[in-house]
Amino acid sequence: MVFLPGTAAALCTVRQTLFVCAWTTLTVAVVAFLWVDAAAPLLDRGLVLALTGCLGAASVYACRRRVRKENEVLRLRSVAAAMQRQILRSLPLRTADVLVDGVYEPLQEDRLVGGDVYDVVESPWGTRVLIGDVQGKGLAAVGAAFAVIGAFRAAARRESTLTAVVDSLEASVNWHNLCAEQAGDEERFVTALVVGIDGHGEAQAVNCGHVPPQLVHAGSVTTLPLDSGVPLGLAALTDESVTVDAFPFPADATLLLSTDGLMETRAADGAFYPIDEDLARRAHLDPADLPRALYDDACAFAGTGGQQDDIAVLTVRRAPRHRAR
Structure with missing residues (x-):
């Protein structure tokens, strides 16, 4: 006692x-x-x-x-x-053009923000959607992620073309790397996908070394054949120019955006998570439920190994427009 x-x-x-x-x-x-x-x-x-x-x-x-x-x-x-919620807004997000839903799960459970980033900005030229993945993990990766998000929010409303938006993101990553070098930290590059959607039946995208988007339509899944450029922060190493690709985006279709943390999930035997097969099996789900279903399937596939990287999965669908009376 x-x-x-x-x-x-x-x-x-x-x-x-x-x-x-x-x-x-x-x-x-x-x-x-x-x-x-x-x-x-x-x-x-x-x-x-x-x-x-x-x-x-x-x-x-x-x-x-x-x-x-x-x-x-x-x-x-x-x-x-x-502070982190102000930087990375909670899903779902809605604009006049799209509804964006999804799952965001950082690798470290005590953080709300990891190395994966996303954002949705409404502009005079339609809605711009960003998804990206910072190289590496830890606080340094989070710093680069914040730099990309801030640059995207400013450029998406200011620039009339996706190429100009990507150029602003490239400049932001270069500035962040310059500051990191002066502080003795490691430089980072960022894979990113920037999508532009307006009221028409097409969408535009610029792929900077990121996982290509997938279009779910009428029960079928198509991986969009976008030109893959270099990641943000590495443009000075190549003479390639930024390429904008256009693709059909019907009103009843769903655009799936993800980071490599999903497709690179491994089982105990080293096998990769079969995202294409699982997505085809889950194509009938409501777009709001699809990201969570894929994330849960990936975690179950990993088994005791658990989540191995930051994971972000977004579904983008056109927002229903109200008819004028």
């Missing part, structure tokens, strides 16, 4: 710990001075009671420190979560 307050200090609130300490001290006093043989040395009984009181006081002090630290950590996590 002497050590009971220590257990309470690790598990209970300060008020509960105080109650346990008071109850333990009272119980020890009753046992020591009323139930114990009167021949027992009074000094021994006094020492036991004093030890109980000291341990109780120490337990209350330790409990107060623990609760204070937990509250500080909770406040810091709340602030961090609020």
Whole structure:
């Protein structure tokens, strides 16, 4: 019973710990001075009671420190979560042109944002959708991800063409790498896919070394044959120009965008997750449910290995337009 307050200090609130300490001290006093043989040395009984009181006081002090630290950590996590939510908006997202739903699961569970990025911006030239994947993991990858998102939000509303938007993203990554080099950090490149959608039956896309999008239409799945350019941050190493591809995007079709964390999920035997076969089997699902189903299938395929990288899966479909009365 002497050590009971220590257990309470690790598990209970300060008020509960105080109650346990008071109850333990009272119980020890009753046992020591009323139930114990009167021949027992009074000094021994006094020492036991004093030890109980000291341990109780120490337990209350330790409990107060623990609760204070937990509250500080909770406040810091709340602030961090609020800041990250302002940078990476919660799904689903809606504009006048599209409905975007999906799943975003960082590899590290204690973070809301990882190396994968996405955003949806409504502009005078239609809706621009971004999905990207920063090379590497950790806080440095998160910093590059924030740089790309900020540049995209500004350029998507300012630039009239997707090529100009991608040029702005390239400049942002180059600036981030310059700052990283000066700070002694590792430089990063970013694979990205920028899609432009307006009220017509087509969509445009620029692929910067990213996983190609897939079009789900009438129960069939088609991987769009986009030209794959170099990732953001590596344009200086090639003479290739940014290429814009156009493809049909009917009103009843769904565009699936993902990062390589999904397709590179591995089972225990090293086999890769068969995303094409699974997507064909899941093509009948509602676009709002499809990303979660694919993510759950990938996690089940990985088994005990669990999630191995940041994963982002988005579905893009045209928003229903209200007819003018």
